[in-house]
Amino acid sequence: MHITVKTFAQTRELSGEDNISLDLEPDATIDTVIKHLTARGSHWELALSGSILSARNHQLCDKQTVLNDGDEVAFFPPVTGG
Amino acid sequence: MSVNVFALIQNEDFSHAQLHSQLQSYANAYSLGGTGAIVTFTGLVRDFNSQGDIDGIELEHYPGMTDKALMLLVEQAVARFSLTAAGAVHRIGRLYNNEQIVWVGAAAPHRQAAFDAACFLMDMLKQSVPLWKKEFKGERSQWVETKASDDKAALKWMASK
Structure with a gap:
């Protein structure tokens, strides 16, 4: 299956990429995406370390969330609006 | 039933x-005469952080998710505090010291619900709406870190019902 990954704020700056397409095995989860991305290099390991949040199709989700073909996944630091 | 909520993400300033x-007319359309209290909050850009003076902030957001998350929060406030209307506006982009950043408003039959709802909206906004602040001074800039006190304020609402 095919998904899109977006990054924001520090996660975007540290990874150096803000919009990526990934081909994944069926039943892949957010955790699977993290494994794929951290395999790209230490900059991605750093970008996804610590208390990073994840979203699937514009809703916050946990790392065990199962993905579907066409999903948009996003990684970003804890939010600081207000 | 009439629409009694609004949520806006915008670059431009607000009045x-x-x-x-707008909040009052939404509340009237929802329940004419049923509103006894309106509480609003406006957040401004401070001219300092823990290290000293700043020139302003840059707000990044997640287009497509930010407006949905803000609307969800407003709807949760209406349901939780039995509001007659609620609204929230958050600005994005570059904002200079003393500019308005955020506005929340809650209308309710009684004042305590309106006060509580305004606090809930601000505390939870700082937890669930994808916005990130970067403070700048001259050419230098740094991301704002989350505060433990903000996490604690949001947890209080999540723990109680």
Whole structure:
């Protein structure tokens, strides 16, 4: 299956990429995406370390969330609006 | 049933008076005479952080998710505090010291629910709406870190019902 990954704020700056397409095995989860991305290099390991949040199709989700073909996944630091 | 909620993400400044009157007209359309209290909050850009003076902030957001997350929060506030209307506006982009950043408003039959709802909206906004602040001074800039006190404020609402 095919998904899109977006990054924001520090996660975007540290990874150096803000919009990526990934081909994944069926039943892949957010955790699977993290494994794929951290395999790209230490900059991605750093970008996804610590208390990073994840979203699937514009809703916050946990790392065990199962993905579907066409999903948009996003990684970003804890939010600081207000 | 009439629509009694609004949530806006925008670059441009907002008018407190206009938003207040929009909230009141939504509340009247929802339940004429049923509103006894309106509480609003406006957040401004401070001219300092823990290290000293700053020139302003840059707000990044997640287009497509930010407006949905803000609307969800407003709807949760209406349901939780039995509001007659609620609204929230958050600005994005580059904002200079003393500019308005955020506005929330809650209308309710009684004042305590309106006060509580305004606090809930601000505390939870700082937890669930994908916005990130970067403070700048001259050419230098740094991301704002989350505060433990903000996490604690949101957890209080999540733990109680």
